[in-house]
Amino acid sequence: MRTLTTANGLHMPQLGLGTWPMKGEECTAAVVQALELGYRHIDTAPAYENEDAVGQALRQTQVPREAIHLTTKVWWDKLQPAAMRQSLEDSLRALGTEQVDLFMIHWPAKDWDLRRSIETLVALREEGKARNIGVANFPLALLRQVVEELGAPLSAIQVEYHVLLDQQHLLDYARAHGLALTAYTPLARGLAAEQPAIREIAAKHGVLPSQVALKWLLDQDGVAAIPKASSRANQQANLDALKVQLDDADRALIAALPKGKRVVSPEFAPEWDA
Ligand SMILES: NC(=O)c1ccc[n+]([C@@H]2O[C@H](COP(=O)([O-])OP(=O)(O)OC[C@H]3O[C@@H](n4cnc5c(N)ncnc54)[C@H](OP(=O)(O)O)[C@@H]3O)[C@@H](O)[C@H]2O)c1
Numbered sequence: 001m002r003t004l005t006t007a008n009g010l011h012m013p014q015l016g017l018g019t020w021p022m023k024g025e026e027c028t029a030a031v032v033q034a035l036e037l038g039y040r041h042i043d044t045a046p047a048y049e050n051e052d053a054v055g056q057a058l059r060q061t062q063v064p065r066e067a068i069h070l071t072t073k074v075w076w077d078k079l080q081p082a083a084m085r086q087s088l089e090d091s092l093r094a095l096g097t098e099q100v101d102l103f104m105i106h107w108p109a110k111d112w113d114l115r116r117s118i119e120t121l122v123a124l125r126e127e128g129k130a131r132n133i134g135v136a137n138f139p140l141a142l143l144r145q146v147v148e149e150l151g152a153p154l155s156a157i158q159v160e161y162h163v164l165l166d167q168q169h170l171l172d173y174a175r176a177h178g179l180a181l182t183a184y185t186p187l188a189r190g191l192a193a194e195q196p197a198i199r200e201i202a203a204k205h206g207v208l209p210s211q212v213a214l215k216w217l218l219d220q221d222g223v224a225a226i227p228k229a230s231s232r233a234n235q236q237a238n239l240d241a242l243k244v245q246l247d248d249a250d251r252a253l254i255a256a257l258p259k260g261k262r263v264v265s266p267e268f269a270p271e272w273d274a
Pocket of ligand 1: 017018019020021043044106136137158159183184185186187188189190208210211226227228229230231233234235237238264
């Protein structure tokens with residue numbers, strides 16, 4: 001599997017396991033199983049209420065901690081300096097680790113002191129509690145401000161991205177500024193696999209529609225994807241997507257799909273096109 005690297009020190013396997021909305025023993029078992037199958041990138045967050053279950057999996061697995069890329073986040077109501085620090089401390093304790101590989105602001109807040117939050121994020125990296133830092137769900141204008149005005153050494157942005165949602169502007173920006181783009185909800189929670197065009201491509205290659213949707217993302221420079229899968233069969237199918245070979249005709253069909261479908265847009269979401 002390819003590992004995405006950035007000038008700021010990121011080493012992130014391109015395919016990871018999303019853990020929301022798994023909790024407790026179900027989550028622990030799914031993470032242990034994924035690590036057994038060969039996953040080396042796990043995505044969690046305090047908001048998923050499963051960091052302790054992920055931590056339990058890290059203790060159970062034979063795979064050493066240093067071989068695993070671990071991402072966690074901080075919720076948008078904890079972006080003041082002391083609250084952000086406490087959130088990361090709580091995450092480290094729950095995960096049973098001294099450092100996460102990537103620490104991200106989960107959502108931008110409204111009416112917040114952006115500069116102080118970003119300074120804290122950067123300080124936590126400098127103190128070694130997070131090997132890399134990033135942001136999730138930031139629209140382009142805000143990302144630009146963080147990178148160019150505040151000069152934060154971000155390694156990654158995490159946003160919803162799949163065959164039914166265009167993210168070209170963010171992707172161009174991420175590539176130009178040396179950031180990886182992690183695609184969350186990469187299967188559009190099943191909607192991608194329902195598209196006739198995706199089914200047609202899958203039938204042509206004798207693979208699963210979900211594998212077509214995933215490989216389309218993984219073929220793109222600088223893009224990682226974190227599908228959530230709990231069953232062994234789905235986890236393995238997503239790993240096997242790496243072997244699928246799409247051609248130009250397939251990519252043209254996918255490019256022609258409608259690209260405005262946002263699966264995740266809670267009421268606290270930012271104005272996406274800002
Ligand atoms: N930063 C953010 O704000 C944010 C927001 C949303 C999500 N995320 C992250 O992204 C991860 C993934 O997103 P998501 O869970 O929203 O959506 P998703 O990965 O697009 O879809 C997950 C669904 O697809 C099914 N699935 C997985 N592999 C499959 C396969 N090979 N064939 C058929 N079905 C398959 C899963 O079923 P089974 O479980 O039964 O296998 C599950 O129901 C989350 O777990 C989370 O870590 C981040």
